[in-house]
Each structure stands twice: as C-alpha cells, then as structure tokens.
Amino acid sequence: MDILSGLLHGFAVALEPANLFWCFVGVVLGTVVGVMPGLGPPATIAMLLPLTFLMNPAGAMIMLAGIYYGAKYGGSTTSILLNVPGESASVVTCLDGYAMARKGRAGAALGIAAIASFIAGTVGVVGLMLVAPPLAKVALAFSAPEYFSLMALGLAMVVLLAGRSMLKALLAMLVGLWISGIGTDPFSTTSRFTFGRLELLSGIDFVVVAIGVFALGEVLACMEGRAEGGALPVPKGLRNLLPTLQDLKDCRFAFLNGSVLGFLIGVLPGAGSTIASFISYGVEKAVSRRPHEFGKGAVEGVAAPEGANNSETGGALVPLLTLGIPGSGTTAVLLAALVLWGFRPGPLFISENPSLFWGLVASMYIGNVMLLVLNLPLVPLFAQVLRTPDYVLYPLIIGISIVGVYSASGSLFDVSLVVAFGVLGYLMRRLDYPAAPLILGLVLGGGMERALRQSLMMSQGDLAILVTRPICAAMLALAVLILLVPLFNKLNAWRLQALE
Amino acid sequence: MKMRIVFAGAAALAALGGLHSPAQGQGFKPTRTVEAVVHTGPGGGSDVLARAVALVLEKEKLLPVRMQVVNKPGGGGAVAAAYLAEKKGDPNTIGFFTGVWLTGPLTSAEAKVTLRDLTPIARLVLEPAVIAVKADAPYKSLPDFIAAAKKSPGQLRQSGGSVTSRDNIVRQLLQKSTGAQWAYISFPGGGERIAALLGGHVNMMVIEPAEAGEHIRAGSMRVLAQVTDKRLPGFPNVPTLKEAGFDIPAVPQVRGVVAPPGIPKENVAYWEDVFHKLTQTASWKKFLADNQFEDGYQNAAELTKFYDEFTGRMRGILQEAGVKLVR
Amino acid sequence: MRVRNADLWSGLALAVLAAYIVVQASGWDYTGPDGPGAGFFPLWYGIAMLVLSAALVASSLLRQPEAVDWRGAGRAAAVSAALAVAVALFKLVGFAIGFAALAFFIVSVMYRRPWPLAAAVAVGLAGGFYLVFPLLLGVNLP
Numbered sequence: 001m002d003i004l005s006g007l008l009h010g011f012a013v014a015l016e017p018a019n020l021f022w023c024f025v026g027v028v029l030g031t032v033v034g035v036m037p038g039l040g041p042p043a044t045i046a047m048l049l050p051l052t053f054l055m056n057p058a059g060a061m062i063m064l065a066g067i068y069y070g071a072k073y074g075g076s077t078t079s080i081l082l083n084v085p086g087e088s089a090s091v092v093t094c095l096d097g098y099a100m101a102r103k104g105r106a107g108a109a110l111g112i113a114a115i116a117s118f119i120a121g122t123v124g125v126v127g128l129m130l131v132a133p134p135l136a137k138v139a140l141a142f143s144a145p146e147y148f149s150l151m152a153l154g155l156a157m158v159v160l161l162a163g164r165s166m167l168k169a170l171l172a173m174l175v176g177l178w179i180s181g182i183g184t185d186p187f188s189t190t191s192r193f194t195f196g197r198l199e200l201l202s203g204i205d206f207v208v209v210a211i212g213v214f215a216l217g218e219v220l221a222c223m224e225g226r227a228e229g230g231a232l233p234v235p236k237g238l239r240n241l242l243p244t245l246q247d248l249k250d251c252r253f254a255f256l257n258g259s260v261l262g263f264l265i266g267v268l269p270g271a272g273s274t275i276a277s278f279i280s281y282g283v284e285k286a287v288s289r290r291p292h293e294f295g296k297g298a299v300e301g302v303a304a305p306e307g308a309n310n311s312e313t314g315g316a317l318v319p320l321l322t323l324g325i326p327g328s329g330t331t332a333v334l335l336a337a338l339v340l341w342g343f344r345p346g347p348l349f350i351s352e353n354p355s356l357f358w359g360l361v362a363s364m365y366i367g368n369v370m371l372l373v374l375n376l377p378l379v380p381l382f383a384q385v386l387r388t389p390d391y392v393l394y395p396l397i398i399g400i401s402i403v404g405v406y407s408a409s410g411s412l413f414d415v416s417l418v419v420a421f422g423v424l425g426y427l428m429r430r431l432d433y434p435a436a437p438l439i440l441g442l443v444l445g446g447g448m449e450r451a452l453r454q455s456l457m458m459s460q461g462d463l464a465i466l467v468t469r470p471i472c473a474a475m476l477a478l479a480v481l482i483l484l485v486p487l488f489n490k491l492n493a494w495r496l497q498a499l500e
Numbered sequence: 501m502k503m504r505i506v507f508a509g510a511a512a513l514a515a516l517g518g519l520h521s522p523a524q525g526q527g528f529k530p531t532r533t534v535e536a537v538v539h540t541g542p543g544g545g546s547d548v549l550a551r552a553v554a555l556v557l558e559k560e561k562l563l564p565v566r567m568q569v570v571n572k573p574g575g576g577g578a579v580a581a582a583y584l585a586e587k588k589g590d591p592n593t594i595g596f597f598t599g600v601w602l603t604g605p606l607t608s609a610e611a612k613v614t615l616r617d618l619t620p621i622a623r624l625v626l627e628p629a630v631i632a633v634k635a636d637a638p639y640k641s642l643p644d645f646i647a648a649a650k651k652s653p654g655q656l657r658q659s660g661g662s663v664t665s666r667d668n669i670v671r672q673l674l675q676k677s678t679g680a681q682w683a684y685i686s687f688p689g690g691g692e693r694i695a696a697l698l699g700g701h702v703n704m705m706v707i708e709p710a711e712a713g714e715h716i717r718a719g720s721m722r723v724l725a726q727v728t729d730k731r732l733p734g735f736p737n738v739p740t741l742k743e744a745g746f747d748i749p750a751v752p753q754v755r756g757v758v759a760p761p762g763i764p765k766e767n768v769a770y771w772e773d774v775f776h777k778l779t780q781t782a783s784w785k786k787f788l789a790d791n792q793f794e795d796g797y798q799n800a801a802e803l804t805k806f807y808d809e810f811t812g813r814m815r816g817i818l819q820e821a822g823v824k825l826v827r
Numbered sequence: 828m829r830v831r832n833a834d835l836w837s838g839l840a841l842a843v844l845a846a847y848i849v850v851q852a853s854g855w856d857y858t859g860p861d862g863p864g865a866g867f868f869p870l871w872y873g874i875a876m877l878v879l880s881a882a883l884v885a886s887s888l889l890r891q892p893e894a895v896d897w898r899g900a901g902r903a904a905a906v907s908a909a910l911a912v913a914v915a916l917f918k919l920v921g922f923a924i925g926f927a928a929l930a931f932f933i934v935s936v937m938y939r940r941p942w943p944l945a946a947a948v949a950v951g952l953a954g955g956f957y958l959v960f961p962l963l964l965g966v967n968l969p
Binding site: 167168170171174175177178181185187190192193216219220221223391392394395396398399402403412415416419422423426427430431433449452453456457461 | 834837841844845848851855856858863864865867868869872873875876879880882883886900902903905906907910911914917918922926929930933934948949952953956
C-alpha cells in the first residue's frame, strides 16, 4: 500500500468519532501523567491495559500512543515552573526552562516548549510514515560499538555544559558515572557498591536522583535567603506570557535540530529520549552564536531538548512497528499490549495490518494538533502557578517530589534517597559544581559501560573494533573534536590577546 | 517428601475444621483484590504472563475478586521475592516466579529469599526455546554451527541475557559436550538481542519461539534446532537437541506461582485448586498454544521437588561455567 | 560553619570517594570469562576521579577562590534535618501527618509566618495531596 493511499485510509480510520475520542482521552491523560513527576507512561499504559480489551485495537492503540507522546508535552510544565522534571527526558528542559521562569519569562518558555514539541512531534510522525522500513534496516547496523561511541559523544558534551570550572564539571560527571554503576552487574552478577542493601541491587533510579538534585536541591538553596516572601517573578504583559516572534526566530535551528536528532536517536533501540534531549541540547549550544546564555535562560535551550524528546517518540515506534523490537520502556509495554491483543509485531506487521498502522500514523498527526491547541492557551494559566507565595510553593514542591518518587517505586528507601540527593544538590549548588554533568554521567554511564563490554566481548578483547567500524569511528572522531573545543577557544583567546 | 505429609495433615485438619465449625475457615476465599507480584516492569515477561492469567481467571470466573498486577522490579527477582516474604501470612497476595528466582539466590548475596522460604503453589509453564541464526547464515543445522565454532574457537558469537540466564546455560552445556567454544554477549533487552542477530553482529542466539515467530515467517531468521524434549507443534521439521545428536538436557525456562510464607493450609489448597482449574480451561490451552509454551503444570508438592532438583543442577552448571556462587 | 576553602574540602571528599572506588574495583574481576569484568570500568573512572580531585585540591591550594557565604547554610541544614525527620515519620504515621508537620515547620520556622497561617497551609496542602493522589488518581501515598 503506497504512502498516499495509506495515509488517506489512515485518516479515514482516525477520524472516526470513537477513535477521535480515544485520541483525545489519550493525549489529555498523557499530559497529566507527564506533568506528574515519577508517574510515567509505562506504568499508566500498564494500568489501562485491562480496559483496552473492551475497545477495538485501533482505538486502544491510538489512545496508548496518545499517552506516550502526550506525556512528553506535559513533562516540560513542571520542569519549567518548578524545576521538577516531570519525566526523565525533561531534565534538560529544567536547565534553561527554569532559568527563564526565574527571569519572569515562564510563559514564553512554556509556549516555546509546546511549539517545539508540536513541530518535532509532527516531524517524527512524518519520519515514521516515510522512512520507517529502510531506516529500521540502517538501525540494525548499529550495535554495541556504535552505541558506545554515541554515548561517548554524549559524554563529550559535558565539555559544553561545563560552566566555569571544567574540573568540577568533569568530577560531577564521574560521580554520575559511579552512581549509574551501583547495583548488580548484568554480565557477571557481581553486586557493586550496594553496601549490602537489597534496595540498591537494581541501582538508583534516575528519577530519584534528578528530582533530588534539581527540585529539592533548589528548594534547600532557597531556604537560605531571608524570608522576604513573594514568589518567583510572575510574567507580566503579553510579551512574557507567550513566546515572541523574536523567540521563534531564534529557535529556527533548534526546531530542526530537535526534530531530526530526536527522531534519529529514537530509532536506535535502547537509546532513549533522555540521550536525545541531551545531545540535541549540546549540538544547539555548540552552534549557537551566544553559547554563554545557555543555562541562564536561552530559548533555544528549551526548544531543542523539548523537540528532541517529542520526535523521539515517533522514532521509537519505528523499530517497534517494523521489526517488533521495542526501543524504550514505553514501547516495551506497547509491544506487550499488542501481543496481549493477539497481534505479532514483526517485519510483516505493517503490511498485514495496514489499517492499524496508518490509522495510528494519522491519529498521531491529529493528536499533536490537539496537544498544541490544548497546551498553548493553558500557558498563561500555568504561569499563574508562580503566583503562589513561596512558603506554600516550596512545601508543595517537596510534597510533589516525595509523592512522585514514591509512586514510581513504592519504596520508602527511595524517598530517603531523594532527600539525600537533595542535600547533595544543595551542596553542589553552593560549591559551584554544575548539576547537568552529573545527570549526564548517570544517564549515559550504565549504557556506556555495557556497550563497551559488549564491544570487547565481540572483538575478544581487541580495542581496535572501535575504530575499524565506520560509524563508530566517525562518532568517536566527532567526540574527540568536541573535547578539543575548549582548547580551541583558549587558543583563540590567547591569540586575540596577543594581537592587542 | 515433607510437603506431602504436611499436606495430608493439612487436608485432614481442614476436613475436621469443616466438621467442627462450619462458620469458620470452611473454605478460603479471597475477600479483596488479589495482588499478583511480578519481578519485571510493565511489559516484561512475567508481567505479561500475570496479566494473561488474570484475564483467563476473569473470563472463566475462577476467582471471585479481581487480580491486580503489582510490579516490583529489581535485583533479578530479589526485590519481588523479598516483598513477598515480608507479606507473611497475607492470604490475598501471590507472586509469579521464573527461573531467575531460583538461580538468583545462588549467585547474589543480597538475594536471600529462596523459593523454599516462600510457599510454592504451582508450576505453570515451561518455555521452550529454539536456536536461531540469521537467514543468510551459512549454517543449515546445529552440527554445522558447532563445526564452524570448533574451527575458529572464540570467534563466533551468541547474544543472550545475563550469564545465569537459560541462554548461557544452554551454551555452557553445548560447549562442554562438544568441545567447541564461542563468545557470549549479554544484552539486557530481548529487542537488542534480536537486533544484534539481525544486524549481523552475532551469529546465533537462543530465543523463545514466540519472539522468533514473526521473523521466521518473514524469512529473516532460520531455526537450527529446538531446545525441547518433544518437537513443538509450530516447528514440525526442526530437530530437537537430542535428535540433532547432542545429548544434553533441554533446559526449560520455568514460570509458576508462589505465595507468601506462613499462610494457612486451606489458603494453599485454595490457590492450588484455582490454578489447577486454570490449566484445564480452554482459554488457557489457547494461551499456551498462541505463545508456544509447554504446559508444565505441577502442583505444590511436585514443584518443591522440582525446585530442589533444578537448583542442584544449576549449581553444578554454573560452577563449571566459572560463575561465582555464594550459596 | 566557617570553611576557608570549600574547593579544598570537596576535592578531598571526592578523593576519598575515588580511593574507595578504586579499592573496591580492584577486588572485582578485571577481565571476566567472556570479556571485561565487573571491575574494569569502575577502576578506570575511579582513577580518573582520583587524578581530577587531586588536581582540584592542588588548584585550590595555589589559587585563592572566593569564600563561600555559609551564613544561610544553617537554615538549609535545618530544613534538611526536618526532611529526614519527616521521612522517618512517614513510616510511622503515614504521609499526610508527616507532611503536614514538615510544612508547618517550614512555614512557621523558616518563614516566620504566624502559626495559624502555617497550620492552615500545612493542613491545606496535606489534605490536597490526600485528595488528589489516592482518591482521584489511585496513587498510593507513603
């Protein structure tokens, strides 16, 4: 079935009233789930599975997919307003988004996030529609060495996130690597750094660290100041309630960058939206004309990662629907749902179930539009949240953090961990250690170590495997180049000084 | 053995109890939603099985209340097992165990709860596996692969789960009995293992027939042999390990039901009865057929015996494979 | 807390952590039966951490970094302690009461608002959480 006729057929399916309804339910639910830290799409979809047996599969799939990409829209809300990442992929949005909120531009940040998410989400669906099968084949060429170099590339980005002290940034990253290694080593079943505690056997959940370091760390830091009362600056005037034309212009490249990179990284099974948002943030900062603004409230710093984590959903559906291989936690649950309904996702899935596939694709276009329409007008409303006086706001943040963490794991141990990480976050803030490299190390560390060991297993211990494979070598070379950037800058500065 | 005596005694007690006070403890019935603990996150193997069981129970009206799946992932089953152990005496909780619950305590110091510490209820399914290669690989049969492995020791590669998983156990057994040697690469996710095979990064993998089904149908994978005792209905032309000439046991992946420790005997009898009835329903048989599982039903007593025997065997195999054992 | 040189202390703390990592890592296999073992990666990043933290300590001794204003730290420490107490309370009396106590503490002590206001905020927030989460959304509270 060729693309145009498939798409028309798909719209016919998606525009059926029942399916439209499910699409709406899905995206609204997804947004709510995304806003709440700790509760994520995988758990929600799992909870709704019994319900889906009462629906027809197309409608059910449309709804579940709506939850998936809807959550990415919602995740940015708490990240920007409260510095609490609603979803693991929204961590990067906290960096510039919250900074913008503190400058009174919360509305603009929320608006840009919604717009970027829409553009990228749509690009993701287009990608899914046009290039899914051939891209899936290319994705198969990616294996452990390529994943390793991808993550190395991601870690090299720490250089761009460094701020004032490169030493401290690197140290933060190393601590992140260490935390990612806590738990049972999957290859040898040795337990590492678990201090004999059962709860640490599977490592420390990323959400716990992120919420602790960002949200609670921030709250503790704010506790220091004298109690003047008053909240974060409420956006005044239309200029700050919505993004301006200038903002949109600035973000032109960010929209592109987020959409494309997010989609491509999403296609790789095992690379998640967090990596996608970090890399697109890093790339954006690298090509920006004002890199020093990043971290202090650069609009592109919100647009790029938000776009990336949305188009990543489209990308992650590629291996699921073309090969039956789940690319992330949520797609794994979607796979389970398909299996339970009696389907068998695999290479023949699309050709044998055209109405399901094309209906899904069409519904994703519709869903993205729905989300934009839902989110944009709500932006000024959300911005008013900042009006609450801080003695109410901060306990509220603490409460949300604790409930969020507990809802994810049901363990009080995790709650005590999040408090501990909050203290760490506070200390890091005071001692001028940047938090982003820590998160970066944590996210990439586990995958990187695994990929390296798998690569060495493949080559029987020969490190050359990393440079003899073309894609891998190319990415490593890129990583090295990025690492040399600060050196370039220093040399440039000396040169300019010498010229004066 | 002990369980049998305990059971006889329990049955007698229950009967007596029924005679003496019909109002109390006559037959146990769950009064609130039953919690089914699984050790994977949503979408994982145990999770899907538990949900399927819940569906069948509801459809066949075998349970007066709902069954809800509770995910307690972590530590390769250790967290879920510990959680069940903590629920001592709770009649409304059960858990779904798999092979890792049996091997975990052998290799991991923190995994203190063994199946013996909990109350075994029933073994439900045995998951067979097949040995698959990419469709354009030069191996037409398992002896082909072994011969190639012997010619270049350590050069060929297999993808699979952790080193204590069934995939590696099969590899260890094959290597030991044939003298061939090939590398093993762990991928935590099933999807990544398949991707590694299809992308040509590894040469062979041990995979469940349900997972491989679609790829075989599409012609991108070929099956060399099946890790079963009898040929599966879905693979009538593929030899079993023994038929292919390899005299090693067909190691199954087991799944079954356990309950927290310290629950009353009538509780155990109730659960045993429910699951026994479950395995006899048509919906369950259809579920097994669709997913190409083998009906491995064993009641609680048989399960306990199986556990002891299986653990002993695993200990030996893992030790030979060079894995450090802690128990 | 008057600390002359924050970088020095944090560098030393990290160096201690790094040493611990290296010691643990050398106790594990460097190469396992099929490839790098459990100790491989931690060993290398432990060494890196050791080197870098040493560099940090050195640089802090050579330069004069700005003093860190620790006056506010006491307040933050107090809130951290309150948080820890609250978590302990959760296990005993549940979320609603523990959180209310925490909120009360923060509002009255930290912000020195009149205590009726603090009580109102505490109860309001705790009640809000209780309503929204378990009742509306079916999410369990600690």
